[in-house]
Amino acid sequence: MKITAIKSYAVKVGIRNQLLVKVETDEGIFGWGESGLSGREKAVVGALEHYAEFLRGRDPFRIGALWQEMYRSQYFEGGRVLQAAISAIDIALYDIKGKALGVPVYELLGGKQRDRIPTFATTFAEPGPAMIEQAQMLLEHGWTAMRLSPSGHENKDVYEPREHIATTAKWCVKARETLGEDVVLGIDYHHRLSVAEAASFCQKMPSGTLDFLEEPIRDEAPSSYEALRRLTGIPFAIGEEFASKWQFQPYIERDIHQYNRLDVCNVGGLGSRPAQARRKRIWDSTIPTSSQFSRGWSERITLFPMLPAWGSRSMRN
Ligand SMILES: [Mg+2]
Numbered sequence: 001m002k003i004t005a006i007k008s009y010a011v012k013v014g015i016r017n018q019l020l021v022k023v024e025t026d027e028g029i030f031g032w033g034e035s036g037l038s039g040r041e042k043a044v045v046g047a048l049e050h051y052a053e054f055l056r057g058r059d060p061f062r063i064g065a066l067w068q069e070m071y072r073s074q075y076f077e078g079g080r081v082l083q084a085a086i087s088a089i090d091i092a093l094y095d096i097k098g099k100a101l102g103v104p105v106y107e108l109l110g111g112k113q114r115d116r117i118p119t120f121a122t123t124f125a126e127p128g129p130a131m132i133e134q135a136q137m138l139l140e141h142g143w144t145a146m147r148l149s150p151s152g153h154e155n156k157d158v159y160e161p162r163e164h165i166a167t168t169a170k171w172c173v174k175a176r177e178t179l180g181e182d183v184v185l186g187i188d189y190h191h192r193l194s195v196a197e198a199a200s201f202c203q204k205m206p207s208g209t210l211d212f213l214e215e216p217i218r219d220e221a222p223s224s225y226e227a228l229r230r231l232t233g234i235p236f237a238i239g240e241e242f243a244s245k246w247q248f249q250p251y252i253e254r255d256i257h258q259y260n261r262l263d264v265c266n267v268g269g270l271g272s273r274p275a276q277a278r279r280k281r282i283w284d285s286t287i288p289t290s291s292q293f294s295r296g297w298s299e300r301i302t303l304f305p306m307l308p309a310w311g312s313r314s315m316r317n
Pocket of ligand 1: 190
């Protein structure tokens with residue numbers, strides 16, 4: 001079997017751009033993958049064109065070797081754009097191999113470990129009565145874990161954190177009071193806060209209000225997260241924008257965070273997973289993330305049977 005074409009489909013579905021990638025072969029079997037770098041599709045399409053130049057005519061079963069060649073065969077390896085392109089191709093190659101062998105992709109990755117997939121849902125209403133209503137509706141529909149959205153998150157103007165921290169904290173407390181102790185409750189701050197602002201937010205809530213705090217600050221410097229760790233006991237969920245398994249390394253080795261928000265459409269695809277899992281036991285506390293919700297969702301379903309943690313899903317979808 002040989003790769004004959006790599007085709008890109010950049011589309012907008014719902015609220016986000018998506019970049020689907022189809023890898024075709026001379027035997028009629030094709031695979032689908034997806035880039036997770038939403039908003040930078042044109043750059044990823046260009047990277048895919050570079051890779052297609054030497055992937056056409058190659059054996060799609062040699063996934064690991066092709067991954068290494070895409071990553072290491074040139075100077076300036078890695079980075080968000082290249083890794084998003086590699087992710088899409090890697091996932092498509094696994095799709096091809098699974099179809100050719102007649103097995104689910106998880107059989108190529110060590111086999112499934114679970115039959116049920118716990119997930120969480122996200123409320124999108126601004127903190128206030130509408131947010132509580134959405135959360136209660138989710139609870140009534142059987143969701144036992146949910147993620148709230150901070151005040152001002154849909155604001156198109158300059159985001160001023162101090163205008164929103166107190167309101168968000170107040171309604172998080174109300175959500176906990178209303179929903180009870182059993183619900184897993186978190187919030188995603190989309191790295192909009194400084195260390196001081198994030199600490200203020202956390203300290204305005206009684207212990208036990210939140211079970212996880214997602215991306216409160218930017219992640220370039222692990223030391224910033226270490227500083228925040230000293231100021232709050234709320235578990236951190238981070239890594240959604242990491243472009244490789246290696247970006248998780250300092251966080252894991254220094255025990256900074258508690259949940260890996262790992263996007264297989266950005267970290268290098270499914271191929272990055274096995275070695276990473278064996279060496280770091282990274283999957284013990286992984287919440288796969290969905291920056292996209294089409295193929296991305298199905299890829300995470302592929303991944304989920306192998307994980308002992310949660311996935312995420314949005315109310316918008
Ligand atoms: Mg997030």
